[in-house]
Amino acid sequence: MNQIATPKGHPKGLYVLFATEMWERFNYYGMRAILIYFMTDALLFNYPFASxxxxxxTGLVYLTPLVGGFIADRYWGNRNSIILGGLVMxxxxxxxxxxxxxYNSSPQIASVLFYTGLGTMIVGNGFFKPNISSMVGQLYPDQDKRLDAAYTVFYMGINVGGMLGPFICxxxxxxxxxxxxxxxxxxxxxxxxxxxxxFRALKDKYIVSHTGAPVGEVPAHMKESKHFLKNPVSIR
Structure with a gap:
């Protein structure tokens, strides 16, 4: 019985997702690395409160992806959610x-900006984080033996960003x-x-499935509803 051969190597879309996630983790872990120091040394929060x-x-950062993933699956799609979440972050x-x-010249305004920045980061992460991970598996056909290695490559991007962010920041x-x-x-x-x-520059060319179909677009039922609104069928 003939078996379908598994292609060698990985689709280029994996490396686009690798770079996208690497820079996002650079952002997140770099900011987190200095956050306590900023609160205690600049804003002069006491350590227990800052901690x-x-x-x-960090707890809310891991909670909001539940909401962001649901909205992407039902309404916006992975692509739109990643771009929106990234811009918000x-x-x-x-x-x-x-x-x-x-912070030194206008401490009250700085305090408002600080909490606003943290809240905005939480919201943006909720849209970005769950959607990029789910796109990796969509690049491959079902039961593809390369998938485990693909996630290993993808998580290497997380580790590289998580190393460079705290170091540079x-x-x-x-x-x-x-x-x-x-x-x-x-x-x-x-x-x-x-x-x-x-992500924005390379997604249309490389973030595609093994059949060449775009990955992570707006869900089909949302496309159908938009088409209906543009082309309503008269009821007789």
């Missing part, structure tokens, strides 16, 4: 950059001078924009 706030923030970093730029931001924390947030924001640009 509890940090824990609440980049905005969050730039809000935190503004906070770190004026800590190097430019945690210098001993609280005024330099803003550069860490700026670097993280630039990394997030690189993630979105990479």
């Amino acid at each position: 509890n706030l940090y824990g609440g923030y 980049a905005l969050a970093e730039f809000i935190l950059f503004g906070c770190a730029s004026i 800590g190097l430019v931001g945690n210098t001993g001078n609280p005024a330099d924390f803003k550069w860490a947030f700026l670097a993280a924001g630039v990394g997030m924009l690189l993630s979105v640009i990479t």
